[in-house]
Amino acid sequence: MPKTQPARGMRDFLPADVRRREYVIGVIKEVYERYGFEPLETPAVENIETLLGKYGEEGNQLIFKILKRGVHESSGEADLALRYDLTVPLARVVAEYRDKLPKFFKRYQIQPVWRADRPARGRFREFYQCDVDVLGSRSMVVEAEICAAASEALTALGFADFKIRINHRKHLTAILDAVQINEEDQTRALVVLDKLDKIGIEGVRTEFLELGFPAWVSTELFDFFARVEQGSESDNLTWNGHSLSEMRKFVEGHPEGEVALTELTRILDLVSAGGAAGKVVLAPNLARGLSYYTGAIMEITVPGLAGSLGGGGRYDNLVGMFLGQDVPACGFSLGLERIIVVMTEREMFPEALVSSPADIMVSIWNEGSVAESISLAQELRSAGFRVDLYPEADKLGKQFKYASARLIPFVAVIGDDERARGEVSIKDMRSGTQRSVKRESLAVTLRELL
CATH class of the missing domain: 3.40.50.800 (Anticodon-binding domain)
Structure with a gap:
């Protein structure tokens, strides 16, 4: 008898599951549309060259490749791939239809993506992302609006204990420079730092040593992170002030580090006037391993869940890979599957919906x-x-x-x-x-x- 279970990391969705998913998607769409975002859909399959090289070495390994078909099947070569995320396809769309899109293109997209990852609680090989992105502006107002939209969506779903952690890619560059990690090694270092919540401090230390970094590098980094964490018991406003002070001391005199702190300060000021007020906290150890980020990076966490409910950031150079000229962009992605896992465990769905x-x-x-x-x-x-x-x-x-x-x-x-x-x-x-x-x-x- 053939196996009846779905492939590992994939799932069937029975009626109750579908109702939950549709409920969450409906709430998120309603919030996104109130912020002026328009819907977009792209194909499940992309040309492989569209995806390769956009996610770093580790991301390339997680792309589900599709082998050539017909007479070319025996070559073992891939020419297509399943969509890895919604951001790179968006960049391709903007490059293709630039003259038909508004000056500031605000889009939301809710579709499945595929990653050849190791399945775990709340982590699947096929899963939905709920993205919002704004293209065409370098203003920090965009980061504030995106944080507000994501925050209001989670609040509308019943979440109250989440935090939006925020850092800056240029600040990460500055702290890696401060511990003398060469520019050519920094991408690999960021990939390891991004796994901090999965493998812990000792796991990061071990991988740093395996990459050839001296032991003092991770010691200095984690001493810095520990000094920042000393303010974690305070309210968010005090915490952010303490974090900025420690971050300034560590990257003092570094040009990119100074730019990063100026932008982060501006974002915090703008956020305080919008829908994410009180939810945003600085997180100098936040890395986010995707290589296309160029500015602020963000992640939403809730107590009791390893990993995040979503994340994003600014990627001003990605569209230029397709268009030949840079288009400023910033976006955020909510992870539908993890939201559903947490809401189910906490019994957050309306009783009539489930019953x-x-x-x-x-x-x-x-x-x-x-x-x-x-x-x-x-x-x-x-x-x-x-x-x-x-x-x-x-x-x-x-x-x-x-x-x-x-x-x-x-x-x-x-x-x-x-x-x-x-x-x-x-x-x-x-x-x-x-x-x-x-x-x-x-x-x-x-x-x-x-």
Whole structure:
């Protein structure tokens, strides 16, 4: 017998799962559209040269490659690949349609991506990203707006204990320069730093040694991070002031480091006036390994979850790889799967969403009343209700048992007596009570009961 489980790191989505996903996507879309973002979709498959070289060495290894087909299959070469993220395809779209897009292109995109990663809790090989990006402006207002949109989306979903951690790629360059890591080795160092939450301090120390960095390098870095962490128990405003002071001391006199701190200070000022006020904290150890980031980088964390609920940053050079001229850009991606995992564990979904696929089930009294039951179901659907129609003339007890198992709160019955009186009986499956109402009053009565 063939295996019936999906491939490792992939999942089937049963009805309850789909309802949860659609609920989360609906909330996020509503928030994004209130911020003026427009929808975009791109193909699942990209030319492989579109993706290679955009994510660093480790990212290249995680791309799902598609081998050439037909007579070229035996070559073992790949010419296509599954989409790794939504940002690089966006850059390609902007390069392709630049003259058709507005000066400031604000787009949101909610689609699946694929990575040949090792599956873990909340980490899959196929997963959805919920992206917002703004292209065309270098203003720090963009970072503030993106933080606000992501923050409001999570708040609308019921999250209250999240933090938006923020750092700057140029600050990372400055601190690596300060510990004498050569420019050609810095990309590899950032990839290792980005794994800090996965492998811990000792894991980072070990990998630094394996890369040939002296032991004192990681000691100095983690001493710096520890000094910043000394302010972690304070409120966010005090924490950010303390962090800026320590960051300034460590990169003092470094031109790029000074630029980074100026921009981070500006972002913090702007954020305090918008929807992410009180949520943004400086995190000088935040790396984010994707090689295309050029400015501020961001990540959202919640207690009890290794990794993040989302992340992003500024990438002013990426579109230029396709267009031949730089287009400033900044974006943020919420991880749908991780959001759903946390919301499920914390029982954050609305009870009605999780519990019931229909408001009412219409039963079938006997074979001669099938058409009447169909007609009643249609009347209720036209009135805006979610209606399930039992498909067979089973014993009424079996029909009630089926509705109860599916957590449908009400069952409509038109028996011989009800038909003679022009009525419909409504059985409340939660309390077990039953009442009869005139058929023309059924929709009003049901709406009151729900």
